[in-house]
Amino acid sequence: MEDPAAPIDLLSVYLEKRANLVRFFAARLGSVALAEDLAQDLYLKVAALDPAEPILSPSAMLFRMGSNLMLDRLRKERRTVVRDDAWIKTERTSIGGEDVVDDPPADEALAGRQRLAQLTTALEDLPPRMRRAFQLHKLDGLSHAETARAMGISISAVEKHISGALKTLLARLG
Template sequence: MTTRSPAQQQQLEQLYRDHHSWLSGFLQRRLGCSHSAADLLQDTYLRLLTRGRLPEHAHSRGYLTRIAKGLVIDLYRRRRVEQAYLDELASQPEASHPSPEVQAQAVEALMLIDRLLRGLPSNVSRALLMHRLDGMGYREIAEQLGVSVSSVEKYIARALQHCLMVALEQTL
């Protein structure tokens, strides 16, 4: 988090006072749940703090809306990934189910993979997952995707490069 001057602190406090109720209502309408809305409201202001810059007064509502909408999308994506994991887990014998802590770690890992692969074309991300998760060779992947081995090599290189770039962006 960045250090703020007294003037910036006052601007942030004013932004919060001016838009807190409106943003809370906006999120409650989007989510239909006051608890989730409260969490995302807090996350919206936290994101604003960590970005290190505040919007101009005239653009405050739009800026907060953009942040909040992104967080809503992230929440729905997380729920979808978590539900897919739980559905897959339900198809396995209960004795093989991991502890709740391990389940939470698995969901976090799946969210990281989702974040890393987001934005890649389907064949590119599928090739990487087939290679890394399923242990498939390039020739086998090529046959499944209906492309050449050379294409699979390019797909995997592109996917790895993309993942590296996303990871580097997140550390900055």
Template sequence: MAEDGQDEQSLEALYGVLRADLLRFLVARTGSAGDAEDLAQELWLKLRQPSGTPILNGRAYIYRMAQNLVVDRLREKQRRMRRDRLWSDGNGHHDHSVEPVDPSPNAEEEMLDREETALLMSALRTLPEGARRAFELHKIEGLSHAEVAARLGISKSGVEKHMAVAMKYLRRAMLD
């Protein structure tokens, strides 16, 4: 049992309260609603297991677990890609009867990429002017927040606020 009455049952209850926010958090980090759902389910299962250590801040504990699951998923994906690349390289050099895998996207992937790009461009056009300009300078032209602030004649905090508006708006547009 954790301090301040933060036991496993109350962590599960807190998870229930935070679930919608956690999903948005996970989608923002994975870029995929499906992956976010998977990670949220995995998080819920982990929360049901006794922690054995005192938990002073249940909300922070749950978000830290969620972030750790995202990092674990990314590392697993990188290991799998490295393993597949090594296998492909090893087999491609020794067995000439095996055709190498074509790294270019297939027709479905290209179509989905075009649709996603069109959706993003449409969403960018409808952003408020300040948010759109800050987003384009930072994300497309690669300027730092300080450089964007200097270019637009606003504070760095203003750039951060414009970016928050743009990211929230674009995330919503891409998920709908």
């Protein structure tokens, strides 16, 4: 039996019991690699403890600390699985148990980017007042009256600018 009055170096007890700890963790985790990782985590915890702190049963303390670390790791993995499953359910569509990718095919995505580049170029080529009216109304979502106030022109002028912009853009983009 260990004398509680004598200071015990928990790190030396850890080194002595390390192989037993790894076997203990491996039996519960089903993986020697995970057990080794856990033993390393335990070493870091033990090394951070105050060596002058009296310990009545160092072996029991090591196994308890290791069990707590193992439970923390298992809980974290469980939370990760639940979180990842929830994300997959919201981001993916399943048909008949198979995931269906919602992303467009690469050729459609490329065509969309090219069409957007054409639209941007066509917008830049519009006369400045026509482009400004179009942007305020169609892109910024202002009404004709709000666009007219922002530009200091009449509502009918805004309507003419927007109509002209649409005709020009449709002609350029087909």
